[in-house]
Amino acid sequence: MNTKLHNHPSEQQAMVLEDLSPLARISSFIRSRISDNTTLVWLPAVWNTCGYADILEVKQGEILVAAYPFLDAHLEQLGRDAHRYHLEEATNLDESVIYSSLVRYSTAWDTDHDGNIESGTFLKMILLLPLLKQMGVNILYMLPVTRYSTINLKGDIGSPYAVQSMFELDPNLHDPLLDDMTSITLNDEMSALVAACHLLDIKVTVDFIPRVTARNSDLIRNHPEWVYWIHNEALEGFAPPPIPELDFFEECKPDKLETVYRSGETAAFLAKFSLPPNDLNEELWLQLKHRSQETGEELLHLIEEEMGITTAPAHSDWINDVQPIWTDITFLRLYADNNPLVEHLIKPDQAPYVLFDTIKCNYYPAKKPNRELWDLLIEGLRFNLNTYGIDGFRIDIGHVLPVPLLDEMFDVVKSIKPEALLISEDLFNRNHQKAAAVGYNIMLGSGWNIMTDITKDNLTEYLRELPQLAIHVFACAETADTPRITSRGGVALARMIAVLNGFLPNAIPYITTGFEMNEELPLNCGLGDNTDGADIPRAFFNRMQIDWSKSESMIPLLSELHEFKSLKRNLMDAEKFFVAESPEHVVMYGYMDEEERLICCFNLSGDQAVELSLAPFRNVDAAWKVGIDSHFRQEQLSSAALSANKVKLQPYQAIIFTC
Template identity: 35%
Template sequence: MDTLWQIIKFLRAKAEKGKGERDYFIPEAWNYFGYTAFETDPARPGDIRVCPYHFFVTCLERQIFAGGAGEAAGPVGKEGSGLMGNGEAIYAMLPRTFTAWYHDRSGRLYPGTFLKSMALLPFLKELGVGIIYLLPVFATGTKYAKGEMGSPYAIKNHYRLAPKLHDPLLSGEIGIEDEFKAFIEACHRLGLKVIVDFVFRTVARDHDLIIDHPDWFYWIQLSKEDGFSLPPVEKVPPLTYPQGKALRRLYCGLVTRSYLQRFTCPPSVLAPGLWVEVKTRQRQTGENILTLIEEAFGITTVPGFSNMLNDPQPPWVDVTYLKLYYDLHREARICLGKPGPGPDPAFHGYAPFILQDGACANRYRGEQPNRELWAYLVDIIPYYQRVYGIDGARIDMGHALPPELLRTLLEKVKAANPAFLLWSEEFHPRNAANWKQHGFHLITGDLWALYKHWTEAGFMAKVIRHTLESALPVTAALETPDTPRLAYYYRDKRPIEILTLLNYLLPNSIPFLNNGLELLERQPMNLGLDNTEAGRFVLEPDDPMYGKLAFFDNYCLHWRNNDFAWMSGLLRKANNIRTRFFSVIQNPRNFLRSYSRQRRKNLLCLGYYSSQEKRGLVFLANKNLQEATEFRWRKVLPPPLRSNWELRLLYPAEKQRAWQWPLPEKGKLAPGEVIILGTGDGAEEA
């Protein structure tokens, strides 16, 4: 019996026992399927009160179990690119945030769970989502955790799911492992694939591996942890990669020598007998292993940091680097020259240490790989393939892993499932060919950064170069979990409308919906890219989420947002047009490249035409938000569509009745107005 049906049976029995008691609040927006057994409360506008067991079992039975389409189909598209059948979107989900809510009158915010997220999967499918991308769902560290919840990227145990993702409604009967299995099954029944985010370079500073393998970590004196920072490098600009002269200057600096002496040997080496006592106590009491080590030895794991020299961002206090090699790479030895004061030759006379070059294990590698650690890392993704049936993986900072380790990992993953989707966190399209050779299907790209310049001359040429010149599809992301939100950049809905529609029509790309985009969420999830500490304070001060970040705090989306209906409707319309013309869009030969990159005053233009299918479409937008723009139709339309009497107005729908053929000599777009025209089969239905 599958676990989804097992959960349905459990919820149904609970609903029968409760006899319709309604004591559980949810956002009214979650009722996308016409559920009627609810009550309203004047004190909770925008919420409905339900029996949770009855609500969820009704949703799972009617929307997923009974109406599911069976196992998701394998990837299709050119050369196994990983594009879904009709080019459906990727939805980035942080489950603990996605369905977090105030379910009772206590004022407590309950984190999101797999069960609650499962119930909203059909809603995401309605938006045109074909891939659920789960940010890390593993157990996270508690020592040095950031914020109220700790970062999902500070992983404490790769083989344990985060306990907070287990729904209390299932407690006592169904564990979190079965709840996650049911989530995957629900996705597959709806034809959705599941990609999980994996991190292999860094882990929580109190990772469970410390108990049996303290030598897999870098250690510093506890007295040096407070105020920890990387040594500055003179005559090197900020954010410089550690290579050549810059690397030599890093190792030759006097401050660096002082930095290296902060490091110490692991506890198992410092005092083997005391280490046995600490381990024994931890296994008896369950206390945090890092806390015990700090108390007994006065040492701790080193905080993580950027791999760039003179990076202004502070250290990552909640994570640490894994020791992928038992020795120091050759270039560092040469740069150091005279060995350090210690007897250990593996790290040139110093205790095992790590600097920015050590974080670039793709380039700087020792001669003694930590094979046992590598075997542990290589087995993680296959475990989730085997036990839970996930369909793909995004490998965080995969480009920084040793090539041999990455190759072995990919071979094992592909052996388990040749169609397994692989996503590289690669920002630069010029490097996509390398990832394609490794068997990856898509890259992250950097479109969100280009969109900030959408009104500038040459914008379309840059966007087209970014997508078409990539050997793999890029994620068409208006925002990401690490960047400021689209709705933060634009309070005016017109740029949002233009960019959203454009985003769905770009060549060689996959639309990417960040968790909360459908609500026009303004608060960033993280401050990782293009942001500052001030970026966390974009909400009104009286907002309960003011100053909170979903990556670290107990955060809920603004499901009562008045913009929800508008934005979710826009996403549906954009997806509808993309879906109907996807056979044209997915073939790069149909893209009218020279037409789309022409510089026209105030106009953004993009077009496709398939001579084989005899159909195409054109996107036109006035990027001037203050003045209307006029144009001649014969000049603004590409040649294949200028005299085509089948040309139809696809967007906006409310103006379709006013559309007439033949076109007048001149056309006009209001400030910030966007239209999409199409011809041939699919234009009528769109």
């Protein structure tokens, strides 16, 4: 972190700082263009957090500004704001808020009004940081920012999870405003964003993808045996075999192996796999590899055309899952052999294959680790930490990795960053002890599932288990993999759930980018899909933008939640947490000690108002006050009603009371 930016540098100081950090060099470059009033951009008015005054035109939530003076003003403000913060090595997770960003989408905008959405960039992401701080964000979690494949596209631009290189960034995240800055690299632009976050006491974590890679991954050129291959004719309709003897969405535990491998369609599925090209025909493989290098032709296409095989699309590790096949990615082959438990269930000449069990190397490790691949994955972690200065990782489907590999990965991360944030993708709270024992300090958990079909019983059970968790979980209404909460009940439900998630023990409020603007279109719908497979735009695969021009957003409510919560830190202890008995359609929880009460009330009904009493929680020496009300246009509760402990909740209303 460049602490000298805490003092706004003069032009002479900026020249001195130029060699010290990418952020300082970018700031100096932008300042050198401050007289350029011809490079004009349209931007969302809400991004103008520093109150830049030289606005040329205002139009439906947008402003037209000269790009360089506008950026310079915001970087100046960043330097001034930095005085208010200090970056601690250890993150207090009880006081944290996570913002999940897909950078290309979070700051995408049609800046020149030509009808085309320009990609979000690392530079534009810096403009969002003051908004994130307003909402209490102190952890920025970035979905993949690496270079991804542009073949076998899902949607019109493809998935960021189809990682083609873990050591290169997505070139679309470069900002054209820095084109003339010849000394800057894309790595520098990412590092500048991280440094800007650190100035505001925001830790940065990124998605790390160790289990899958793009089907035409850069790794194939030198190590085709590191992925799985199938015959071309098997590609159309490729899918794991249905196992009618087992239930829907069933986990492949060891006692299920015999059933899976003896099931009717499993043998035909295994026959679809092929040896890798270098083992199938080494001479032809070398010729194709040389030809690709000489002509620039796509190597995977040459293999498909000349050898009749292709990389196997990836699929879920859950038996009888309805998730569609991931046609743009393939699994990495972490072991050179098979788990001993399945040796008697497959043919001796079986080609390397993927099935529900082989994906889960945590349950089914083999005897011969692909050591060179493991070392490369570990080097990828080291590269991210040392190159960009980030603070941790979310390990994509890390719960299926071999335990020895995960241990090595975490040892390396913690040797470089002892207080690293390590986020598990595990989907269920019941696995909290296992995730904590492995070394994670945050996990996704069950919140997303509870919000898929909100019922009082499910929500109450979820609330009661939170104080006992050994690890912090996401407190979320939605994730990048689920539909938007607004698509389940509109803005009123989203606001109520935002309040509900703001005050939970061992749970970190989690904002999926776009949630703060009441977005309805999802990033993805892989979990809890409510679209019935509808072909709707999804930010994982399509060029999209958040509607930052809306007149009403969630930002004031999220900011209010953060400010109010900061006043109640001492009360909000897991040992003081309770879930209260409540009327039908209502959930109530809170915190209580001898001096203070905080009662959170939520009407889960979207069409019925509900009356309830606060009398059981009353501190006789104090009057009830309304701390937070989720409704946009609040009707003030009368002092008489509060004195009588009588409360009426409107549909999808949340109110927090204190006394």
